[in-house]
Amino acid sequence: MQGIVTKSMGLWYQVETADGQMHNCRLKGKFKLENKKISNPVAVGDKVRLISDQGDSSAMIIAEILPRENYIIRVSPKKKGHSHIIASNLDQAIIVATVGTPRTSLGFIDRFLVTAEAFRIPATILMNKIDLLSPEELDGLKEKMVEYESLGYQVLYISALKPEDIESLKSQLANKTSLFTGHSGVGKSTIVNELAPEAQQKTSEISDFAQKGVHTTTFAEMFKLGTDTYIIDTPGIKELGLAEIEKDELSHYFPELRNLMGKCKFSNCTHTHEPGCAIETAYQDGSISPTRYDSYLSMLAGDDNRR
Ligand SMILES: Nc1nc2c(ncn2[C@@H]2O[C@H](COP(=O)(O)OP(=O)(O)OP(=O)(O)O)[C@@H](O)[C@H]2O)c(=O)[nH]1
Numbered sequence: 525m526q527g528i529v530t531k532s533m534g535l536w537y538q539v540e541t542a543d544g545q546m547h548n549c550r551l552k553g554k555f556k557l558e559n560k561k562i563s564n565p566v567a568v569g570d571k572v573r574l575i576s577d578q579g580d581s582s583a584m585i586i587a588e589i590l591p592r593e594n595y596i597i598r599v600s601p602k603k604k605g606h607s608h609i610i611a612s613n614l615d616q617a618i619i620v621a622t623v624g625t626p627r628t629s630l631g632f633i634d635r636f637l638v639t640a641e642a643f644r645i646p647a648t649i650l651m652n653k654i655d656l657l658s659p660e661e662l663d664g665l666k667e668k669m670v671e672y673e674s675l676g677y678q679v680l681y682i683s684a685l686k687p688e689d690i691e692s693l694k695s696q697l698a699n700k701t702s703l704f705t706g707h708s709g710v711g712k713s714t715i716v717n718e719l720a721p722e723a724q725q726k727t728s729e730i731s732d733f734a735q736k737g738v739h740t741t742t743f744a745e746m747f748k749l750g751t752d753t754y755i756i757d758t759p760g761i762k763e764l765g766l767a768e769i770e771k772d773e774l775s776h777y778f779p780e781l782r783n784l785m786g787k788c789k790f791s792n793c794t795h796t797h798e799p800g801c802a803i804e805t806a807y808q809d810g811s812i813s814p815t816r817y818d819s820y821l822s823m824l825a826g827d828d829n830r831r
Pocket residue numbers: 652653654655656682683684685686706707708709710711712713714715
């Protein structure tokens with residue numbers, strides 16, 4: 525039998541099988557970690573093969589993890605020198621952003637987009653709280669975001685307080701697995717709770733569980749919205765930090781820079797000061813955006829551009 529991991533609770537995993545049933549599963553005793561630097565062998569979103577537990581007829585055992593299409597990883601908060609897989613098999617990663625309350629900077633959005641590019645996950649920018657904007661402000665925002673659409677990123681505009689906007693968001697999520705991330709205060713919880721009302725319930729369940737002293741670290745949880753439609757909330761992670769990306773790879777993750785790269789005079793060009801740099805020329809003549817180029821430079825310099 526096959527299933528998909530929807531929740532990880534220490535040694536137990538919640539797995540949904542094709543018939544819609546949820547099973548509490550453990551990992552096979554002799555399960556070998558392929559990569560010793562990964563702190564969690566099984567992640568939310570993993571497709572797994574289950575076998576029945578001989579000792580306990582009500583339980584199932586995860587015998588195998590099927591190859592992952594992609595995954596998002598970050599430095600493990602618990603184990604030094606290790607990485608933690610946040611979620612796998614994603615169709616899109618969505619950053620929830622707001623203009624004023626709080627303000628999400630373009631630099632922060634760029635950082636998220638670079639991470640998504642590095643993990644080869646299509647990225648969507650979800651502008652929330654547009655009810656707080658005047659029509660002129662909304663037009664201004666849309667004008668600014670055209671550039672992102674031209675780079676191939678989807679940009680959506682909603683107010684989480686408007687049921688019709690939540691409905692149209694649902695249609696954008698249909699038949700996909702979408703991961704939500706964003707700064708604290710942008711309305712991520714409001715959106716997730718509107719989409720999946722059971723998410724709210726789960727939150728209190730988890731704290732009850734924690735109060736009993738059970739060791740729980742819920743890194744990510746998946747909610748089913750419909751057939752083949754899932755959202756993944758990442759409670760512990762308000763922000764999807766920049767993956768560990770080598771400096772000489774960085775320009776690959778800016779689509780507009782990637783297109784120009786072969787045209788620089790030097791093959792090891794860092795696009796900062798070198799003569800004959802095609803990217804600097806494009807910046808000078810306005811064909812690449814100054815804010816995007818600034819983001820590139822600040823990420824290259826290792827600035828922690830989290831605001
Ligand atoms: N006006 C307006 N307020 C919103 C909207 N979406 C969320 N809010 C409010 O913004 C505040 C923050 O929302 P949350 O959903 O808690 O934000 P969050 O991103 O999950 O932040 P944390 O709770 O810190 O994780 C709450 O007071 C929400 O009611 C919106 O579309 N419009």
